Amino acid sequence: MPGSSCNPCGQYSPGAAAAFALLCALLLVTVQMLGDRNWLAAKIGSGAAVDKLKLHPHGAMAAFGVQDVHAASHWGGLPAAETPEGARSAAAAPAPAAAGLAGLAEKLLGPAKVMNGSLPAAFREDVKGVEVVITRPHGEPKAVVLLFHGCQHSAVDWGYPSPTCSSCLGLPEEVRIVRMVTKAEYAAVAFSSTDKQNRCWDAQWLEQSVDLSAVREAWAVLAARENWEKLPKYALGVSSGASMVLLLALRMQLDGIVPQIMSLPPHMLEGTPSDPVSGKSWGYPPTYFMHMALDHATAQRVSADIAAIKSKQGAWVTEKLLRPRPVTAELLAERIEGVDAAMGAAIVRALSSEGLLNATGFLVEDPRQSVARWQDTLKGVPGLKAIDSLQPEKSPVSEELNLAWARHEIISDHVDEVLEWLDARRRDGSAKLLPQVKPRRRQRLLGRGVGHEAML
Secondary structure (H helix, E strand, O other), X not given: OOOOOOOOOOOOOHHHHHHHHHHHHHHHHHHHHHOOHHHHHHHHHOOHHHHHHHHOOOHHHHOOEEEEOHHHOEEOOEEOOOOOOOOOOOOOOOOHHHHHHHHHHHHHHOOOOOOOOOOOOEEEEEEOOEEEEEEOOOOOOOEEEXXXXXXXXXXXXXXXXXXXXXXXXXXXXXXXXXXXXXXXXXXXXXXXXXXOOOOOOOOOOOOOOHHHHHHHHHHHHHHHHHOOOOOOEEEEEEOHHHHHHHHHOOOOOOOEEEEEOOOOOHHHHOOOOEOOOOOOEOOOOOEEEEEEOOOHHHHHXXXXXXXXXXHHHOOXXXXXXXXXXXXXXXXXXXXXXXXXXXXXXXXXXXXXXXXOEOOOOOEOOOOOOOHHHHHHHHOOOOOHHHOOOOOOOOOHHHHHHHHHHOOOOOOOOOHHHHHHHHHXXXXXXXXXXXXXXXXXXXXXXXXXXXXXXHHO
């Protein structure tokens, strides 16, 4: 009524008014939580993991997603009380049944943002005889990330086809990494190995490596031309490229490295990082291993490398483990340029009808071992042939199937967080460890996607 008070609590006692105010506050908090689609999907699907566990072909591996292996996070051989400053612990991913909850979240919250979209143009060139693909951020770069492919791949995987890189393939995980790099205002520089047959890196011998010398020379020319000599340098390598970055850190001063799905023999990591020409030496850089749950041999070798880096180099070192995930229309549409929700759903239906996916959407066999089956099955998906050759090592769909299987494939998940962790190690320079977070509080906050720093 005009002139009357708009205070709904005015007619109640102070106790009732306080209770009403508390109820309003709780309602507001609930609405804010519902606005977080990751929290919503995780909460709705949290009870499905146990029920669906037995349906996954890998048994205990049904709990997919990324796992931080905190026991391996050390500096100078001392175990960290918790993830170091700057790191973001990865929350457990939603259960397999929660993969289909994206539609519910979209109805409630609107369409989710996807990674596909504008990416700065890639530029291919030869520098001192080395093929290089450069993607610059829109402004002046704050740092540079050197990128090293796996066998049967090359630098052109890391950019979309364009007039400045007509041979670029734009494979989904590679360009997703480049997008994270440029979003952080870093420049991405991808190198090709000198081996033009198998396209592996020569990383077996420190002093005899042809690729090691070639990359150092190419980088020296490029850095001088672009005025990047004083910028922080990080390096990320995949498979054979991971061996390369582990070796490169012994001959090029880097601020952090990310070896994915590969290691080196531990004795090769015991030398002093130095430049034999100038005589300058430096400490081994912070190292963040990323590998996959089904590759048990690599996991053992990574553990050996972690021990060597801790004991012989006294450097920061930690790891992330990527677990299997279901193949969903959302995954394919988000990761692969040109695949929309309808085509993603058609791909999933085709794989399911052929018996390549189980009841919860997980692959039932290694896609590297069932190439002919999934190729024949997917040839009938309308429109897919125009954007995907379906040829292993060149196919976006093949790459995402390998990622979902989680044995041996490039990983874009959480690379932005890994780069933040490396940058924090560079900036603080003190290797300061964070205090312990109480387990229950940590689990509750991680369920809402809160980083470790915000927990303190």
